[in-house]
Amino acid sequence: MILIVCLLGDGPVLAAEMPPDTMAARMQACASCHGAMGEGTKDDYFPRLAGKPAGYLYNQLIAFREGRRRYPPMNFLLEFQNDAYLHKMAEYFAEQRPPLPAPAIPTVSNDLLARGEQLATKGDPQRNIPACAGCHGPSFTGMEPAIPGLLGLRPSYISAQLGAWRYGTRTAALPDCMQLVAGYLTEDDVKALAAWLSSRKAPPDTSPLPRGSLPMPLACGSEPN
Amino acid sequence: MITRISGMILSAALISGLSVAVAAAQQPVTPPSAAPAPQPAKVPTDSIIARGEYLARAGDCIACHTAPEGQTFAGSRAMKTPFGTIFTSNITPDPTTGIGKWTADQFYTMMHTGRSIDGSLLYPAMPFASYTKVTRDDSDAIFAFLMSVPAVKQANRPHDLRFPYNNRSLIIGWRTLYFNEGEYKPDATKSAEWNRGAYLVEGLGHCGMCHTAINALGGSSESQAFEGGLIPMQNWYAPSLTSNKEAGLGDWSIKDITELLRDGISHRGAVYGPMADVVYNSLQYLSDDDVRAMAIYLKGLAQGSSPDRPSPPLPTAETSLLVSLGKPIYDKQCASCHGTEGAGMPPHYPLLAGNQSIQMSSAVNAIRMVLNGGFPPGTKGNPTPYGMPPFAHVLSDDEIAAVVTYIRTSWGNRGAPVSARQANELRSATLN
Structure with missing residues (x-):
């Protein structure tokens, strides 16, 4: 219906120039929000994709296509792409290793920052909150095949995602561990975590940990053991 | 997305029905008088089922009758309309929640007349006004295929339509005006x-x-x-x-x-x-x-008369301002793929010069492509499409209007200019 119709007869017919046969050229649709290599852009909200495990990225692409994760511009772009291509997209961005952006300068109080560190590294067992590091790794670089790294994300993105889990606009395969965890967090916890995580410096190796290297504190449908 | 299209046609249909139903509401809803004679049940062969599967693809049954991540043909896909939400039906062979108790005769009657097995009228969101043209043989093959898919026990969700749109007798009015029952009649003068x-x-x-x-x-x-x-x-x-x-x-x-x-x-x-x-x-x-x-x-x-082009909605001075603003935006944001002269790199980067759809009297699609970007569908012939980035977050309403006006009026294109207001209105368009 939306025929982008091209009348060859009307203009000069150029030699058949073709775009490069690469994923980078195909993924230009993603670049204006996520950066050419998925490194992220200056925009606060759009996340870095580069170097996250392919399984994680694939799960998100499927969730966007099916509308389980709601963000209309992404839902729209992926609506008519098949699983095999979504795999290719995930693998492409997982392989990229552009440098991490400079850590964010925290804008919260030192007390809140300390609370963020405590929750991220130790959790709060009395409130059933596991440490982020328990699944996302001590350096927060994630774990294969489907647990994302938490580095290089801006505080507004982190708090928006934790909020999305709490309000059900972002869901994952059952058991949806992040929905559970996010449900235990208060507004201040979210603010503290977003501030502390976004202020982490890059570790020497930003690659995700190998599969099964961490004993996960709770069952996650996205990361089958 | 077809579901939403159909949903809107339903909505529109209900409006039309409303005006006619006053006169037509008393008309009893009776089963079709010309019901086909019952035929003895036949056991379909694998080749008939395969043909039915193919024809079901041609009819795109799956797009509406399967919910996102739902089981195939089990229905319950939400079709949103301004008058409420309707939910598609389960067309798997489950005997209680699907069409497992239907006969091929009843299925043909539904396809051909838009009436369900109890004689009730289908909402025209179901395209029976088109499916009425389907032959008995093809209808039987589709039915045989549907009877061969896994049965899914999933009750149909009741439509959530507000009064008075929940009154099915409104459909009578629509049918009186727009429904012509009858199989396709071949034109002997054509191939x-x-x-x-x-x-x-x-x-x-x-x-x-x-x-x-x-x-x-x-x-x-x-x-x-x-x-x-x-x-x-x-x-x-x-x-x-x-x-x-x-x-x-x-x-x-x-x-x-x-x-x-x-x-x-x-x-x-x-x-x-x-x-x-x-x-x-x-x-x-x-x-x-x-x-x-x-x-x-x-x-x-493509031989009918063409609608006349509307006169440009903007004064000439404003148009030339838009064009002069549009060129630098085009050169910076668009030319790397579509070329400085709009030649593109077809088939992957569409040509813009001479492009009919960009010059249409409606600028909606051109504006939306710039706002929302998009991928062509992933198909067997093009499994890994090249995508166009969205620019909604990069360009202002003025810039969108300028660049679309530039594209619609350059390189021999003869489209009308567009205004920032048009661009702004489409920012809130439903995306999917």
Whole structure:
């Protein structure tokens, strides 16, 4: 219906120039929000994709296509792409290793920052909150095949995602561990975590940990053991 | 997305029904008088089931009767309308929640007359006004295929329509005005291929659901068949298939039309938006012969009179300002793929110079492409499409208007300029 119709007869017919046969050229649709290599852009909200495990990225692409994760511009772009291509997209961005952006300068109080560190590294067992590091790794670089790294994300993105889990606009395969965890967090916890995580410096190796290297504190449908 | 299209046609239909139903409401809803004679039950062969599966693809049953991540054909897909939400039905062979107790006769009656097995009227969101053209043999094959898929026990969700739109007798009015029952009648003066194409386009393909304007009473007028129209609510413009100034295919080669329909891209253009849905879920599965037949029929359609171009909505001075603002934006944001002269790199980066759809009187699709970007559908012929980035977050309303005006008026293009207000209005268009 939306025929982008091209009348060859009307203009000069150029030699058949073709775009490069690469994923980078195909993924230009993603670049204006996520950066050419998925490194992220200056925009606060759009996340870095580069170097996250392919399984994680694939799960998100499927969730966007099916509308389980709601963000209309992404839902729209992926609506008519098949699983095999979504795999290719995930693998492409997982392989990229552009440098991490400079850590964010925290804008919260030192007390809140300390609370963020405590929750991220130790959790709060009395409130059933596991440490982020328990699944996302001590350096927060994630774990294969489907647990994302938490580095290089801006505080507004982190708090928006934790909020999305709490309000059900972002869901994952059952058991949806992040929905559970996010449900235990208060507004201040979210603010503290977003501030502390976004202020982490890059570790020497930003690659995700190998599969099964961490004993996960709770069952996650996205990361089958 | 077809579901939403159908939902809107339903909505429009209900409006039309409302005005007529006052007179028609007393008319009893009776089963069709010309019900086909019952036929003895036959055990379908594998080849009939396979043919039915193919025909179900041609009819795109799956797009509406399967919910996102739901079980195939189990229905319950939400179709949102301004009057409420309707939910598609379970068409798996489950005897209690699906169509397991139906007979081939009843299925044909439903397809042919738009009445369910209890005589109740179907909402015209179900394209029975097109499916009525389907032959008895083809209907039987589709039914045999549906009876062969896994039965799913999933009750139909009741429609959530507000009063008075929840009154099915309103449909009587719509039917009186817009429904012509009857199988496709071949035109003996045309080739077998043309007739096959016409049968698919007008029948199972139900192309007219979008490509014929929905008039003020919510029906599609036969005299305006395939002349195009804005798809209500979705804010995509379904171009005219009869006007060569829009998506009329009169001067396209059969090869280009075939590639567009089957692969989603061609050297003359690519499909996005609702048409990407149709290619993704239906047309890519059709045989080369059938797609070619549709192409021959569609090419032949493009002989009707073309609507006149509206006069430009903006004063000349404003237009030239927009064009001068648009060029630097185009050169910076668009030219790397589409070329400084709009030549593109077809089939992957569409040509813009001379592009019919960019010059159509409706600028909706051009504006939306710039705002939202998009990928052509992933198909067997084009499994890894090249995507266009969205610019909604990069360009202001003024900049969108400027660059779209530049594209619509440069390199010999003769489209009308667009205003920042038009661009702004489409920012809130439903995306999916």
